[in-house]
Amino acid sequence: xxxxxxxxxxxxxxxxxxxxxxxxxxxxxxxxxxxxxxxxxxxxxxxxxxxxxxxxxxxxxxxxxxxxxxxxxxxxxxxxxxxxxxxxxxxxxxxxxxxxxxxxxxxxxxxxxxxxxxxx
Numbered sequence: 001x002x003x004x005x006x007x008x009x010x011x012x013x014x015x016x017x018x019x020x021x022x023x024x025x026x027x028x029x030x031x032x033x034x035x036x037x038x039x040x041x042x043x044x045x046x047x048x049x050x051x052x053x054x055x056x057x058x059x060x061x062x063x064x065x066x067x068x069x070x071x072x073x074x075x076x077x078x079x080x081x082x083x084x085x086x087x088x089x090x091x092x093x094x095x096x097x098x099x100x101x102x103x104x105x106x107x108x109x110x111x112x113x114x115x116x117x118x119x120x
Contacts, residue, residue, distance in 0.1 A: 034085075038076045045069050045096060052103035056110040064099030068092045 049062035071092030075085045 034076045034089075038072055041072060041096065042069060045099070048100055048103050052107055056103075056106040058106050061099045061103035061106065064095050064102065068095030068097075068099055071095065 045065040045068065049065045052061050053059070069092070071088045073092075075088035075092065080088075
């Protein structure tokens with residue numbers, strides 16, 4: 001879920017401005033969209049970091065998720081130019097995507113290792 005919302009955030013910043021230029025999609029460029037994306041991102045990132053830590057104990061995904069949330073949060077809540085907003089949101093989304101992806105891989109590895117330990 002967190003990965004999906006992070007991808008939506010990235011798509012919102014990179015693809016939608018071009019589509020809105022071509023098609024009448026200006027409602028998707030409204031500033032409230034940033035707030036709603038952050039509202040969806042925050043619990044997914046916090047839950048992902050917490051549950052991942054419980055399963056694999058590696059702090060790297062949590063750090064990546066925290067950096068991503070901080071960047072996207074700054075872009076959402078601190079008044080700034082559209083260019084600065086994009087300059088924070090795109091790397092923030094990429095940090096979130098990387099954090100969720102690494103978290104999922106580490107959880108899968110921990111699950112496989114746990115299954116092997118119990119069957120041995």
